[in-house]
Amino acid sequence: SSWWSHVEMGPPDPILGVTEAFKRDTNSKKMNLGVGAYRDDNGKPYVLNCVRKAEAVIASKKMDKEYLPIGGLADFTRASAELALGENSEAFKSGRYVTVQGISGTGSLRIGANFLQRFFKSSRDVYLPKPSWGNHTPIFRDAGLQLQAYRYYDPKTCSLDFSGAMDDISKIPEKSIILLHACAHNPTGVDPRQEQWKEMAAMVKKRNLLVYFDMAYQGFASGDINRDAWAVRYFIEQGINVILSQSYAKNMGLYGERAGAFTVICSDAEEAKRVESQLKILIRPMYSNPPLNGARIASIILNTPDLRKEWLVEVKSMADRIISMRTQLVSNLKKEGSSHNWQHITDQIGMFCFTGLKPEQVERLIKEFSIYMTKDGRISVAGVTSGNVGYLAHAIHQVTK
Amino acid sequence: MAASIFTAVPRAPPVAVFKLTADFREDGDARKVNLGVGAYRTDEGQPWVLPVVKKVEQMIANNNSLNHEYLPILGLPEFRANASRIALGDDSPAIKENRIGSVQSLGGTGALRIGAEFLRRWYNGNNNTATPVYISAPSWENHNSVFVDAGFKDIRTYHYWDAAKRGLDLQGLLDDMEKAPEFSIFILHACAHNPTGTDPTPDQWKQIAAVMKRRFLFPFFDSAYQGFASGSLDKDAWAVRYFVSEGFELFCAQSFSKNFGLYNERVGNLTVVGKDADNVQRVLSQMEKIVRTTWSNPPSQGARIVATTLSSPQLFAEWYDNVKTMADRVLLMRSELRSRLESLGTPGTWNHITEQIGMFSFTGLNPKQVEYMIKEKHIYLMASGRINMCGLTTKNLDYVAKSIHEAVTKIQ
Numbered sequence: 001s002s003w004w005s006h007v008e009m010g011p012p013d014p015i016l017g018v019t020e021a022f023k024r025d026t027n028s029k030k031m032n033l034g035v036g037a038y039r040d041d042n043g044k045p046y047v048l049n050c051v052r053k054a055e056a057v058i059a060s061k062k063m064d065k066e067y068l069p070i071g072g073l074a075d076f077t078r079a080s081a082e083l084a085l086g087e088n089s090e091a092f093k094s095g096r097y098v099t100v101q102g103i104s105g106t107g108s109l110r111i112g113a114n115f116l117q118r119f120f121k122s123s124r125d126v127y128l129p130k131p132s133w134g135n136h137t138p139i140f141r142d143a144g145l146q147l148q149a150y151r152y153y154d155p156k157t158c159s160l161d162f163s164g165a166m167d168d169i170s171k172i173p174e175k176s177i178i179l180l181h182a183c184a185h186n187p188t189g190v191d192p193r194q195e196q197w198k199e200m201a202a203m204v205k206k207r208n209l210l211v212y213f214d215m216a217y218q219g220f221a222s223g224d225i226n227r228d229a230w231a232v233r234y235f236i237e238q239g240i241n242v243i244l245s246q247s248y249a250k251n252m253g254l255y256g257e258r259a260g261a262f263t264v265i266c267s268d269a270e271e272a273k274r275v276e277s278q279l280k281i282l283i284r285p286m287y288s289n290p291p292l293n294g295a296r297i298a299s300i301i302l303n304t305p306d307l308r309k310e311w312l313v314e315v316k317s318m319a320d321r322i323i324s325m326r327t328q329l330v331s332n333l334k335k336e337g338s339s340h341n342w343q344h345i346t347d348q349i350g351m352f353c354f355t356g357l358k359p360e361q362v363e364r365l366i367k368e369f370s371i372y373m374t375k376d377g378r379i380s381v382a383g384v385t386s387g388n389v390g391y392l393a394h395a396i397h398q399v400t401k
Numbered sequence: 402m403a404a405s406i407f408t409a410v411p412r413a414p415p416v417a418v419f420k421l422t423a424d425f426r427e428d429g430d431a432r433k434v435n436l437g438v439g440a441y442r443t444d445e446g447q448p449w450v451l452p453v454v455k456k457v458e459q460m461i462a463n464n465n466s467l468n469h470e471y472l473p474i475l476g477l478p479e480f481r482a483n484a485s486r487i488a489l490g491d492d493s494p495a496i497k498e499n500r501i502g503s504v505q506s507l508g509g510t511g512a513l514r515i516g517a518e519f520l521r522r523w524y525n526g527n528n529n530t531a532t533p534v535y536i537s538a539p540s541w542e543n544h545n546s547v548f549v550d551a552g553f554k555d556i557r558t559y560h561y562w563d564a565a566k567r568g569l570d571l572q573g574l575l576d577d578m579e580k581a582p583e584f585s586i587f588i589l590h591a592c593a594h595n596p597t598g599t600d601p602t603p604d605q606w607k608q609i610a611a612v613m614k615r616r617f618l619f620p621f622f623d624s625a626y627q628g629f630a631s632g633s634l635d636k637d638a639w640a641v642r643y644f645v646s647e648g649f650e651l652f653c654a655q656s657f658s659k660n661f662g663l664y665n666e667r668v669g670n671l672t673v674v675g676k677d678a679d680n681v682q683r684v685l686s687q688m689e690k691i692v693r694t695t696w697s698n699p700p701s702q703g704a705r706i707v708a709t710t711l712s713s714p715q716l717f718a719e720w721y722d723n724v725k726t727m728a729d730r731v732l733l734m735r736s737e738l739r740s741r742l743e744s745l746g747t748p749g750t751w752n753h754i755t756e757q758i759g760m761f762s763f764t765g766l767n768p769k770q771v772e773y774m775i776k777e778k779h780i781y782l783m784a785s786g787r788i789n790m791c792g793l794t795t796k797n798l799d800y801v802a803k804s805i806h807e808a809v810t811k812i813q
Contacts, residue, residue: 065454258699
């Protein structure tokens, strides 16, 4: 008999399941709107030009393959901090922060979660917005923390339930941990406006909460890296010492290279050194030290003025294409004669859109039109092209009229 | 302003082996030698990117059809299959019977961690925090941390290194296995034991396997030096394959850091051998969940290099040749160091230098002697007396041998 007879089959990943079914479908009109990766207007993966250029630089330099330090590539972590905080940030200039390289967004979130479990003794509770990225919950749980929620998305309006959020946040026990999506909320695409962020900052300060920002889409949301980092920077300016996870999967298209960073804003540089030493103690028994390739590509881009300029243009063009698909989807729905209010599609931002479609309607889209999305009605706008937006609008109209 | 939540965070001590290299770097003495961290060096004392790796990287760079999309959670399929095949052998019965699984991981460390996290959740019932985990005395110091952080509360050592006779304490090891609670987990070094360089002989492995089978002990192999130890992939995998042929279910954490020189790309693989395909499938499904909350999916660059190399007969042959180059240089340095110490008449016996295998050698130097080596001779080695043979070159052999001689004769 086997040691593993009692091991249960793990549940299938809901999002991967969508892609599996899509692959099996033979309909030539099929659309995969589950995928959380950018596609160009031909529906193809897009390797950024600045990435290709950075790779050419790397190839020409013939570098060795020696281990990185546990905390990662220094040029990368410094540039990452500067990108998030802004070059004029007092926290950045004073050095009262530590940034370590992480395995993209997930790995960075996990380092932070483990760090909190070990050193944040005030609370075991992490408050997530309702809904949040599906993987947030198991990440924090596996790290040994507990999950709570605050109201966020209003399904009636397909937008932010601001009063609900403020009400819930006002009741969070002091010194709990609250997770905020810096921009392009996943899965809803619903972000607070700047005045709303200001009120939220005042509230979390009043409740003395530890703020954990997840920023996976800087630049990718509005097309402007400073605008997308506004909330993070504002909170820090208000004296809130946040912790932050960054990903370069989407904004640099470095998905499989796993480039990311985890940052802790500290009281001073001395505290930052102590925190850094403990982060290394956490990282070493996980994977010893991080992979170089993605971080080096990102570092060369961020630290080479010409390549950085080119990157900003490219990330804006990705964001613009997404925004234009949103606009076209809404106008096509109007053309189809839909009487519903689809404004939320253009109000929402980033890769994802919470359409408001119900499970039965999603089922019909899959079965009758071969349009694949997750049951919650979330679509990846990245999967929409000028070639198929008309078909999508037609199908949505058919199941909602 | 409220006091920081991190006010009480203490400064952690630096990881010893990296501190050693940091100190080495700062040392201005021209004679300095770094015999610390475990990475291969050429006879010029330089890192070595394998020629086959350079070639394959160029192929990858020139291939415009490749992109940077996410790999599946368990990793690149061609990498996983080839990596496990390397460990288990082309004609492995387990592969033929379709009862193996693989998880691409972030280096050997990542493979160990995924395996440890899985065992803590699913081995022998659903909560294994109290299941004893046995690690050799001594072992790679990170083994302990991996299993502690994975949630195991009862971590023990098993006898391994006999300091008096400078060899394997087989009887002590077997005794520990006899006394271990049934179902305990044992971390075994597949070859080139780190830090001692002392491996069981095939006959001794057979004895170890017999006890483990009788007492239902779980074998978790750490294989970081396959090919690098003897120059032969098959020879270095003998122990793992023997256990498989004896019908064991086991884990094998593989690293391609040393044998491919891909240190910073973090290329590793966790090979799972089970009783049948169904069991392995369920195990992988649960490992997938663990991976998803740790790093989501693994980095693609290193896996592509290894997969491309292993699946091409020509590139595989070139790689094998590169590996043999490294293994042969290490063997040469061993014999050269030993002969110098014997010529100098350095007190003690030095045959262990050539009898040990792999990157490391447990010289037998005590902490005071080690301190002398570092402070007076600017030769950096671990406090345990462990040296990295790769740090030796034809240029520094004489100086190192003389320094060891001095340390042994001057310091007790």
